Amino acid sequence: MLMAGETIESVVQQLGISTPSAKRYKALLKEGGLAALENISVGGRKSVLDPTAFDWIAEALRGSPAAFGFETGRWTDGRLQQVIYKQFGVNFSRVYTRRIMIDLGFG
Structure with missing residues (x-):
């Protein structure tokens, strides 16, 4: 870009x-x-979530947010942040949650 x-x-x-x-x-x-x-290093620490967790998140994003109690059918980083917290007990920032969405192809 x-x-x-x-x-x-x-x-x-x-x-x-x-x-x-x-x-x-x-x-x-x-x-x-x-x-x-x-040649640069991406850096950062390793995520506390394993590949199985990311597969679960991708599957959740393929479905409707309504399945998780949200009234409208559109995913947002804030909604996914809440779902990740409920499912895995991890409170990621909205920025990192957005990065997860993008990395999984839902950006």
Whole structure:
């Protein structure tokens, strides 16, 4: 997206990443091109959820939020955050919950 000329703000909003990360990625692209981005470490800690939990979340997202007591049929990061807490006892931030949705292909 950055290579295509998207603004930092647009990339941040569309991908749910932080502004400092987007700026760092843009600087890396400018300095070393796509190869520089491919060589960075993604970082962060390992999730407390295992692959089976992520499969469960993906299956939940394929269904209706109504199955979890929500009145309308649209998933939001806040709703998924509540469902993850009820199912797994883990309280992720809305930003990380949104990242989960995107990583599972529901962004």
